[in-house]
Amino acid sequence: MKLPRFEYASPTTVQEAVALLAASNGTAKPLAGGQSLVPILAFRLAAPSLLVDLRRIAGLDTIAIDDAGVHLGARVRWCDIEADARLATAHPLLAAAVTHVAHYAIRKRGTVGGSLAHADPAAELPGIAIACDAELTLVGPSGRRSVPAEAFFLGPLTTALAPDELITQIRLPPWPSARRWGFQEFARRRGDFALAGVAAFYDLDSAGHAANSHIGVIGVDDRPRRLTAAEAVLNGRTVDANAITATAEMAARIVDPPDDIHGTARYRRALLATLVERALTGAPAKA
Amino acid sequence: MNVAFDINGQPVEVQVEPRTTLADCIRHDLRLTGTHVGCAHGTCGACTVIVDGDAVRSCLILAVQMQHAKIVTVEGISNDDALTPLQAAFRKHFALQCGFCTPGILITAHALLTEEPNASEDRIRDVLSGSICRCTGYIPIVQAVLEARAAYQVQARSAAA
Ligand SMILES: Cc1cc2nc3c(=O)[nH]c(=O)nc-3n(C[C@H](O)[C@H](O)[C@H](O)COP(=O)(O)OP(=O)(O)OC[C@H]3O[C@@H](n4cnc5c(N)ncnc54)[C@H](O)[C@@H]3O)c2cc1C
Ligand code: FES
Ligand code: FES
Numbered sequence: 001m002k003l004p005r006f007e008y009a010s011p012t013t014v015q016e017a018v019a020l021l022a023a024s025n026g027t028a029k030p031l032a033g034g035q036s037l038v039p040i041l042a043f044r045l046a047a048p049s050l051l052v053d054l055r056r057i058a059g060l061d062t063i064a065i066d067d068a069g070v071h072l073g074a075r076v077r078w079c080d081i082e083a084d085a086r087l088a089t090a091h092p093l094l095a096a097a098v099t100h101v102a103h104y105a106i107r108k109r110g111t112v113g114g115s116l117a118h119a120d121p122a123a124e125l126p127g128i129a130i131a132c133d134a135e136l137t138l139v140g141p142s143g144r145r146s147v148p149a150e151a152f153f154l155g156p157l158t159t160a161l162a163p164d165e166l167i168t169q170i171r172l173p174p175w176p177s178a179r180r181w182g183f184q185e186f187a188r189r190r191g192d193f194a195l196a197g198v199a200a201f202y203d204l205d206s207a208g209h210a211a212n213s214h215i216g217v218i219g220v221d222d223r224p225r226r227l228t229a230a231e232a233v234l235n236g237r238t239v240d241a242n243a244i245t246a247t248a249e250m251a252a253r254i255v256d257p258p259d260d261i262h263g264t265a266r267y268r269r270a271l272l273a274t275l276v277e278r279a280l281t282g283a284p285a286k287a
Numbered sequence: 288m289n290v291a292f293d294i295n296g297q298p299v300e301v302q303v304e305p306r307t308t309l310a311d312c313i314r315h316d317l318r319l320t321g322t323h324v325g326c327a328h329g330t331c332g333a334c335t336v337i338v339d340g341d342a343v344r345s346c347l348i349l350a351v352q353m354q355h356a357k358i359v360t361v362e363g364i365s366n367d368d369a370l371t372p373l374q375a376a377f378r379k380h381f382a383l384q385c386g387f388c389t390p391g392i393l394i395t396a397h398a399l400l401t402e403e404p405n406a407s408e409d410r411i412r413d414v415l416s417g418s419i420c421r422c423t424g425y426i427p428i429v430q431a432v433l434e435a436r437a438a439y440q441v442q443a444r445s446a447a448a
Contacts, residue, residue, distance in 0.1 A: 005305075034347045035329060035347055038347040038349075055352060079341075104342060189416060
């Protein structure tokens with residue numbers, strides 16, 4: 001399979017890259033790890049005039065942890081997240097979710113920014129972004145803007161990113177050490193995209209009841225989403241088997257999963273209930 | 288476009304279109320046909336090569352991205368004198384049949400064991416899950432990589448000493 005013809009540029013600053021994108025009138029595309037874009041080109045699902053490679057832009061590959069949370073530069077790769085021992089405490093949910101992304105060789109190239117921009121409904125990082133109220137930083141010709149994850153993902157492979165904008169970083173808010181959490185997904189083979197996945201966490205209030213619960217799901221809708229009605233079932237309750245079952249039942253009721261060759265909607269709904277149950281059942285033990 | 292990199296220790300310079308993948312550049316321009324192309328979209332692992340120490344899919348990289356890179360293909364991890372520990376273990380365990388997937392698996396195993404000489408069986412299985420083999424059923428491949436691991440451990444110990 002030969003890729004369609006395109007031009008190639010590898011600028012050294014975000015400003016230069018954005019200028020190249022803007023000058024192309026929406027026909028250029030950024031290139032990060034290429035682990036989603038190159039297959040798309042190979043299948044000729046896109047024919048950009050120019051690829052703007054981000055590989056030489058300094059400062060996009062750092063992981064910073066401070067009082068505002070975890071900041072991941074757009075070019076941070078899956079293997080960089082895996083190798084950063086600080087994340088085991090700074091954001092254990094992120095660290096756990098990323099272990100499920102793709103395979104060894106793909107993890108050496110695939111990046112945070114590419115995954116967010118690609119917005120596969122079953123991808124792990126967009127799910128974490130939604131579950132954790134993350135904030136994305138986008139830079140375009142007229143400057144920088146912050147977009148909450150909730151407003152970024154609009155549908156399958158569709159986001160609020162303008163054709164002349166780059167994602168420069170994502171920030172995950174700080175993670176309290178006592179937080180209870182669980183990540184569960186099911187894929188046919190290791191490293192494949194999940195049929196369904198759940199990222200869940202909650203804090204405990206002074207009475208020992210669940211508070212601030214967040215349940216994010218992937219693979220069961222046209223985009224990653226939070227299940228607020230299921231969170232409402234859990235909030236204010238002691239997290240016991242009854243509460244967990246009620247939450248899982250509500251989760252299965254309110255999602256709208258696809259019917260495709262990988263699984264029926266009914267199957268995905270049942271699978272989701274099981275994954276919610278497992279994510280919440282495993283949660284207290286890790287605190 | 289012109290691009291210069293190192294491949295198996297040799298400096299090379301090639302003239303390629305931006306759309307040329309590294310896999311096609313290695314096979315067609317450099318005539319190193321040990322690297323195989325199965326799917327050309329990232330799922331099979333046959334095209335895996337090592338770029339700056341990392342095992343990566345050469346079908347998902349553009350040759351023009353390789354300026355100044357150090358690349359190792361399956362040709363670069365063998366020698367003319369004798370079988371390497373990895374090759375010997377693959378032979379002993381019948382870890383290949385048609386051999387189509389083998390270059391990608393050898394490169395992946397070599398990169399993994401160089402980076403993580405103490406990789407557990409579970410880790411090895413996890414990493415090999417990125418390579419598709421239609422012939423062997425995988426068990427002999429896992430056995431071969433486990434057997435070759437000892438040689439990498441010895442090498443890592445002597446490098447540390
Ligand atoms: C076999 C296989 C299995 C996979 N399995 C999984 C999986 O289980 N889970 C998962 O989440 N992913 C999976 N992936 C996808 C992988 O994680 C990709 O790396 C990721 O989705 C895209 O990252 P990238 O850096 O490769 O982006 P690219 O492919 O370079 O780009 C993807 C898109 O993002 C745009 N883009 C890239 N960077 C930016 C930026 N900074 N700003 C704006 N736009 C940008 C590009 O223009 C393009 O449209 C898999 C891929 C393969 C080939
Ligand atoms: S040919 Fe590159 S992964 Fe299949
Ligand atoms: S030996 Fe034939 S595909 Fe692996």
